[in-house]
Amino acid sequence: MKRVSLTQYLVEEQRLNNSIPAELRLLIEVVARACKTISHAVGKGALGEVLGTAGSENIQGEVQKKLDILSNEILLEANEWGGHLAAMASEEMESIHPIPNRYPQGEYMLLFDPLDGSSNIDVNVSIGTIFSVLKAPEGMGKPTEQDFLQPGSKQVAAGYAVYGPQTVLVLTTGNGVNCFTLDREMGSWVLTQRNMQIPEDTKEFAINASNTRHWYPPVTRYVDEMLAGGTGPRGKEFNMRWIASMVADVHRILNRGGIFMYPADKREPDKAGKLRLMYEANPMSFIVEQAGGASTDGKQRMLDIQPEKLHQRVAVFLGSKNEVERVTQYHQE
Ligand SMILES: O=P(O)(O)OC[C@H]1O[C@](O)(COP(=O)(O)O)[C@@H](O)[C@@H]1O
Ligand SMILES: [Mg+2]
Ligand SMILES: [Mg+2]
Incomplete structure (x- = not known):
């Protein structure tokens, strides 16, 4: 080579x-x-x-x-x-x-x-x-x-x-x-x-499951359906990974697909999630979109958000396109 x-x-x-x-x-x-x-x-x-x-x-x-x-x-x-x-x-x-x-x-x-x-x-x-x-x-x-x-x-x-x-x-x-x-x-x-591509579909998700009890209903529904596996509404088995380093989780997704989630939750209703829009969500969303994936805050395309503060936090759903679209859709229903 x-x-x-x-x-x-x-x-x-x-x-x-x-x-x-x-x-x-x-x-x-x-x-x-x-x-x-x-x-x-x-x-x-x-x-x-x-x-x-x-x-x-x-x-x-x-x-x-x-x-x-x-x-x-x-x-x-x-x-x-x-x-x-x-x-x-x-x-x-x-x-x-x-x-x-x-x-x-x-x-x-x-x-x-x-x-x-x-x-x-x-x-x-x-x-x-x-x-x-x-x-x-x-x-x-x-x-x-x-x-x-x-x-x-x-x-x-x-x-x-x-x-x-x-x-x-x-x-x-x-x-x-x-x-x-x-x-x-x-x-x-x-x-x-060269030209890394994220598959549109995936059987792997990443979320810190210790926060399950704090999630809002769309995230609970989405994860529950995946956990129900082959006999559940999704009709397939899902695997889970959580490294707790966004870089490593996103790198896995760029290499073999997957969805990464850090949602806002009920612990601090005024806080829009843990991750930062300007230093984490935006650069990763640019990369993910360029690799054929998608990224939203659960409501809208991440890259369209007009920042209000430098250290603004945001909910993050990124990775394989069809999964990001599904969980975003659940937020709208
Ligand atoms: O400890 P938790 O709640 O699982 O959070 C892990 C997430 O927090 C982060 O560590 C936040 O980034 P920093 O380490 O730069 O603060 C992400 O890399 C990671 O995805
Ligand atoms: Mg840091
Ligand atoms: Mg970080």
Whole structure:
């Protein structure tokens, strides 16, 4: 197999499809390099003293792990110097991070969940990084939070890295989804899967079932019907997986189909789910749609939601198209 590096892929994609201007290519390469650095830190584990909590909380009141903070710093530092960015925003930072001397020239804005799947850090289970790239609005002055509040359909690129048995980077720039594997000896990202496709149908679902008693009726109905198996209304057996790292669950779905759900529930009726629209739901929805899947918040297409707040939470149903349509339909009945 001819080895194609991330850089070669990006350059070729621009030549053939004119979809990745040089500035965006450089930005993606800087993010990919930061992911490589995070992957090294993750791989050192206890030896690198990166495990455990940091003794602080983020803006959403979640306890921060040392690796949450370290990954955030790695991404900030890499992009301050390397990218064509006007500003960044992160799940781990209360407010946006304008880049000094870079606006109004900076053309892009980067958002990230620096370390996804935090509860798995200390137990050596796959974790990752999720990122999303938006265009800076025309004539933008000093960036404000408002500039970031664009629907997911405006993303020009999105991707995630999984730090697992293999370190992979999955990327879309709006022309399909491709997967790159980190060659740890050579230190380079190598294209290993082209044009990933999510099958429309599936027999596998992912949800944190410990919340069953808190679910609203459409989710209860949908899951109950799957659990009823071959003799139930669906007439087939379903399997369940829940890794508790969105990156790993979505990566499985991109490879063999499935539906991932993190619904809103009755525990906190005012909270629209756990996951974050701008750092998790939107980039993953862009990727999933580009791979032929679907993504909604139970009511509407995720990428059409007009964000109201940077740290907005949202219910998530994504993956195999026919299943996402079914559970969304149940919300409407
Ligand atoms: O612990 P729970 O409730 O099962 O939630 C797991 C979900 O929370 C997350 O860990 C949230 O992301 P962070 O780790 O970035 O906060 C997802 O990756 C995962 O799908
Ligand atoms: Mg996350
Ligand atoms: Mg996180």
